[in-house]
Amino acid sequence: MSRISTSNQITQILGGSCNPKSAIEILSEIVKTNPSTNKTTVYRALSKLEKEGKVRSFSLTDGVIRYENSAHEHGHFVCEECGVVTTVDLPSTNSKQKVNKVVYTEFGVCSKCTNSTIA
Secondary structure (H helix, E strand, O other): OOOOOHHHHHHHHHHOOOOOEEHHHHHHHHOOOOOOOOHHHHHHHHHHHHHOOOEEEEEOOOOOEEEEEOOOOOEEEEEOOOOOEEEEOOOOOOOOOOOOOOOOEEEEOOHHHHHHHHO
């Protein structure tokens, strides 16, 4: 059985997720199939992937650095109850300016938490 590189594993994890992940969350998924992987290896691979433009990192008000696939521009929704971070589509703009980067974050209560308070 061939061994998949840490960078490839990270790309697969982030590509298959709608939610950004911290390095620790990524590590916990990798060690399921490759228990010898450590957090230093994950951080190095994330740094390499970020320099290559394959992933991007961001930090919200909780200070946790999260990583995500950089395939398309999008914003984030942060649930103020459970802390889950999900991606959201950006509102459309008809700007004539050249935009290099957009930072868009919504804060509120996710549907799971909303439904649990109603029940």
